[in-house]
Amino acid sequence: MLTCNKERLEDKIKTFSKFGDTGKGGITRLSLSPAAIDARKEFCRRCQALGMDIKIDDMANIYATIPGEEELPCIMSGSHVDSVKQGGNYDGILGVLTALEAAETIITEKIPHRHPITVVIWTNEEGARFEPAMMSSGVITGKFDKDVMLASKDTEGITFKEALETSGYMGSEENRTSAEKCKALVELHIEQGPVLENEKIDIGVVEGVCGMVNYEFTFIGQADHAGTTPMKYRKDALYSAVKTIQYLHDELDKLDSKLVYTTGKISAHPNIHTIIPDLVKFTLDARHQDPEVIKQVLDIIKAIPEVVEKCEASYKEAWSRKTVRFNPELVSCIEKNAKEYGYTTKKMYSGPGHDAQYLADIIPTTMIFVPSERGHSHCEKEFTPIDNCLKGVNVLLQTILDIDKTI
Amino acid sequence: MLTCNKERLEDKIKTFSKFGDTGKGGITRLSLSPAAIDARKEFCRRCQALGMDIKIDDMANIYATIPGEEELPCIMSGSHVDSVKQGGNYDGILGVLTALEAAETIITEKIPHRHPITVVIWTNEEGARFEPAMMSSGVITGKFDKDVMLASKDTEGITFKEALETSGYMGSEENRTSAEKCKALVELHIEQGPVLENEKIDIGVVEGVCGMVNYEFTFIGQADHAGTTPMKYRKDALYSAVKTIQYLHDELDKLDSKLVYTTGKISAHPNIHTIIPDLVKFTLDARHQDPEVIKQVLDIIKAIPEVVEKCEASYKEAWSRKTVRFNPELVSCIEKNAKEYGYTTKKMYSGPGHDAQYLADIIPTTMIFVPSERGHSHCEKEFTPIDNCLKGVNVLLQTILDIDKTI
Known part of the structure; x- marks a missing residue:
């Protein structure tokens, strides 16, 4: 040849x-x-x-x-x-x-x-x-x-x-x-x-x-002193985000094995070791060749409740591609x-x-x-x-x- | 009076x-x-x-x-x-x-x-x-x-x-x-x-x-492209950190209710939405009046395995107070x-x-x-x-x- x-x-x-x-x-x-x-x-x-x-x-x-x-x-x-x-x-x-x-x-x-x-x-x-x-x-x-x-x-x-x-x-x-x-x-x-x-x-x-979606998630809690606030009074935005990342992994792992998804970016405010975070954001990037699987990803995102661990949880699409x-x-x-x-x-x-x-x-x-x-x-x-x-x-x-x- | x-x-x-x-x-x-x-x-x-x-x-x-x-x-x-x-x-x-x-x-x-x-x-x-x-x-x-x-x-x-x-x-x-x-x-x-x-x-x-301990946790994974790396090949340092934060909450919540603990600070590298994080750090601050409870906190920290979700997990004491x-x-x-x-x-x-x-x-x-x-x-x-x-x-x-x- x-x-x-x-x-x-x-x-x-x-x-x-x-x-x-x-x-x-x-x-x-x-x-x-x-x-x-x-x-x-x-x-x-x-x-x-x-x-x-x-x-x-x-x-x-x-x-x-x-x-x-x-x-x-x-x-x-x-x-x-x-x-x-x-x-x-x-x-x-x-x-x-x-x-x-x-x-x-x-x-x-x-x-x-x-x-x-x-x-x-x-x-x-x-x-x-x-x-x-x-x-x-x-x-x-x-x-x-x-x-x-x-x-x-x-x-x-x-x-x-x-x-x-x-x-x-x-x-x-x-x-x-x-x-x-x-x-x-x-x-x-x-x-x-x-x-x-x-x-x-x-x-x-x-x-x-592959089609893809990119979402940004936001969690709003309350900033309080790490040494004076009993656990029961806390609204810890980082823990709310952690629970949501775990939920996304648990649910997205049930979808087709060719799906790839990434939580690549995270930020916490005020990001001080002695203060409970009041604002945490992270991103989710998800890609798959089948639009039906991308739709399943969106269904999983939409099932996130408005309040997670006493913090306000919200999300918005940053962009998507068919x-x-x-x-x-x-x-x-x-x-x-x-x-x-x-x-x-x-x-x-x-x-x-x-x-x-x-x-x-x-x-x-x-x-x-x-x-x-x-x-x-x-x-x-x-x-x-x-x-x-x-x-x-x-x-x-x-x-x-x-x-x-x-x- | x-x-x-x-x-x-x-x-x-x-x-x-x-x-x-x-x-x-x-x-x-x-x-x-x-x-x-x-x-x-x-x-x-x-x-x-x-x-x-x-x-x-x-x-x-x-x-x-x-x-x-x-x-x-x-x-x-x-x-x-x-x-x-x-x-x-x-x-x-x-x-x-x-x-x-x-x-x-x-x-x-x-x-x-x-x-x-x-x-x-x-x-x-x-x-x-x-x-x-x-x-x-x-x-x-x-x-x-x-x-x-x-x-x-x-x-x-x-x-x-x-x-x-x-x-x-x-x-x-x-x-x-x-x-x-x-x-x-x-x-x-x-x-x-x-x-x-x-x-x-x-x-x-x-x-x-209260006595207190402050620890810094480090997770080392591998940075790869969000769109090209199948889930099974990933070493996602953020997911490793998320699993560990959840573990700490689960175990620390079993201790005395007066214990307060906080994961206040988190960072991810390179912190780009399309790249799997290869380095994540977070802090844990824990305080209790009883040194025995602080010892139980340390036992929980020490039980963290060296490898969590395929990433190297490590920790060090930043400071403590009796x-x-x-x-x-x-x-x-x-x-x-x-x-x-x-x-x-x-x-x-x-x-x-x-x-x-x-x-x-x-x-x-x-x-x-x-x-x-x-x-x-x-x-x-x-x-x-x-x-x-x-x-x-x-x-x-x-x-x-x-x-x-x-x-």
């Missing part, structure tokens, strides 16, 4: 790891920062050297295209080059570099293809400099209002619009991709979790992106190709969000996951062995060629 | 409430601050006007004395004039003003007494400006090393020694009180809790100060006098610490508690109705005279 070039892919990863290098194994490459612009320049230089045609849209999304034999919509693959602060060398960038490697293999091996093949860079996926995340894929698919996004400011007060204008990468709206221009999109990404590695799986066949299901034909194609290469596979839903979930609304889309060592992500320790990267890009290459021929 | 003068006591409370007035019903009168020095000046002015003799020791403790008919050790009463930030008009100062009112009654009513009667102000009881609390009573009773205390700094870097030298209130070590100089000490204080008010009790007959028992003869005298006035009484232990607990080591000592409205303390809402203050000072007056005659 066709394979891409391992050394060439390794060189790509190594080269791009210099843009924003923290010197501690990772990168800080915030969206449209000098480091991110260096990465864009290197990407464009390499694409031009391969004879690809580069188009840039009004959100600085870059589309580098190999023409096809026929005038058809393109087959697209790619991801993002921006990172979080002190992020790693795989999240996002691996999706760009594997798409480029697949294109380079097609070009250098002179593999015939009817459709144009486009490698894409989406601008500001992380939202680490300009909120929200997945900003530019969101704008071109109608999720976000462009003017609101242009006004988004970084911590130094620079707007996204200003950063866009000075970046040299602001193109025109007519270059945006669309349902007419694009036949299919495949995004390769690291898993960002431990499942593939723990289960010794080569390829995550991504069926969609489950996105990827194109079943593309999902099957990924699975079939991985198996033909002899790779182990696992069908799974993504917990985190990706640009692909927005594009899935207008273009047949799917994703390929490769393992993350020890599940590390959004940190300098982020790592995927090169053999796993190669397996991912091989599946990507074959899938692009299958889409070209048959789908 | 003898009574003090309600209007005169009310005037004292009103006058002293101006020193450090926050304009919101309370005071900020940190130790040796200009506001505290104004209060000391007014105290000395009033004592001198009553013909009392003033001595000051090397820790700025002030002793204002009415001579007795005989050359005998004095009978002492008083408390402190310093407050916490945004504190109230009763904690500490009421003990000084009631002692002064009792002395003023003895002087103006020409009540004969064999022993000298001394009104005392202890310096820096709160420890709110210079740590630790009860600093000066601690130094003269050998609890603290004086040189270490002199080096204690406030947030502006001023040492206690510098504040002492510039205050105008640094006297000599030979003026410190002692077992030889003082026959008995009675400190009147607000309860700082809700028990007396809730049970409609006039006078708290204080048998001693139970102090006041002089039984003095305690009985307070109770008898309160009953003779027709006041309702309740024997109780103090949860918070007071200067009297240190003096109790060298001088026969007890305390009188008066009710705190709604248990408020260390806040601007701190309040004790004047009728309750009067009841307290009447019991104090009669007790001083009883000690003079019979004890």
Whole structure:
């Protein structure tokens, strides 16, 4: 079977790891920062050297295209080059570099293809400099209002619009991709979790992106002196919160085992060891692929009484996201190709969000996951062995060629 | 029976409430601050006007004395004039003003007494400006090393020694009180809790100060992504802490009902809603008059396993205090006098610490508690109705005279 070039892919990863290098194994490459612009320049230089045609849209999304034999919509693959602060060398960038490697293999091996093949860079996926995340894929698919996004400011007060204008990468709206221009999109990404590695799986066949809810809970008690207030007179907001966290664990554990839920953030007021807390807040993040299970989560939340251990208990939704299901034909194609290469596979839903979930609304889309060592992500320790990267890009290459021929 | 003068006591409370007035019903009168020095000046002015003799020791403790008919050790009463930030008009100062009112009654009513009667102000009881609390009573009773205390700094870097030298209130070590100089000490204080008010009790007959322990618990888990880490792979330090808080409540609730315990402070790291916490800490403060119950608390703490919900659990003592028992003869005298006035009484232990607990080591000592409205303390809402203050000072007056005659 066709394979891409391992050394060439390794060189790509190594080269791009210099843009924003923290010197501690990772990168800080915030969206449209000098480091991110260096990465864009290197990407464009390499694409031009391969004879690809580069188009840039009004959100600085870059589309580098190999023409096809026929005038058809393109087959697209790619991801993002921006990172979080002190992020790693795989999240996002691996999706760009594997798409480029697949294109380079097609070009250098002179593999015939009817459709144009486009490698894409989406601008500001992380939202680490300009909120929200997945900003530019969101704008071109109608999720976000462009003017609101242009006004988004970084911590130094620079707007996204200003950063866009000075970046040299602001193109025109007519270059945006669309349902007419694009036949299919495949995004390769690291898993960002431990499942593939723990289960010794080569390829995550991504069926969609989990729906999620994020709630904030508040408990109001009464602040009193730890040494003078008998237990029976107390309204201890922390104990009220503890009881509720235990209730949530007890009830949520009864739901489907694929549900993940997290109480990641907690605060107590006045947070002094000799004073009974009068105000405690915590968050609950819950994700599952099946909207019915998310509904069950909400039913469990709604069953929390208004008074827990003599304290007022309340909650509000901070945000939510509906489950996105990827194109079943593309999902099957990924699975079939991985198996033909002899790779182990696992069908799974993504917990985190990706640009692909927005594009899935207008273009047949799917994703390929490769393992993350020890599940590390959004940190300098982020790592995927090169053999796993190669397996991912091989599946990507074959899938692009299958889409070209048959789908 | 003898009574003090309600209007005169009310005037004292009103006058002293101006020193450090926050304009919101309370005071900020940190130790040796200009506001505290104004209060000391007014105290000395009033004592001198009553013909009392003033001595000051090397820790700025002030002793204002009415001579007795005989050359005998004095009978002492008083408390402190310093407050916490945004504190109230009763904690500490009421003990000084009631002692002064009792002395003023003895002087103006020409009540004969064999022993000298001394009104005392202890310096820096709160420890709110210079740590630790009860600093000066601690130094003269050998609890603290004086040189270490002199080096204690406030947030502006001023040492206690510098504040002492510039205050105008640094006297000599030979003026410190002692077992030889003082026959008995009675400190009147607000309860700082809700028990007396809730049970409609006039006078708290204080048998001693509760022993206490303060522990810090630490839970170490693993930080992972909320969206990608299946529940079975998680090491959630917050859930481990929640389980332990619930365990502590379940077990501590089985002990004596007078035990008070508080988990007042909690922190989680990294405290982000989409990340499983890898480090959680909380504190436990537990107080009881019986050392055997405190031992049972420690047994419950020691039974916590090293691993709770897959996280490392550990704990360490932050500090502890042994139970102090006041002089039984003095305690009985307070109770008898309160009953003779027709006041309702309740024997109780103090949860918070007071200067009297240190003096109790060298001088026969007890305390009188008066009710705190709604248990408020260390806040601007701190309040004790004047009728309750009067009841307290009447019991104090009669007790001083009883000690003079019979004890």
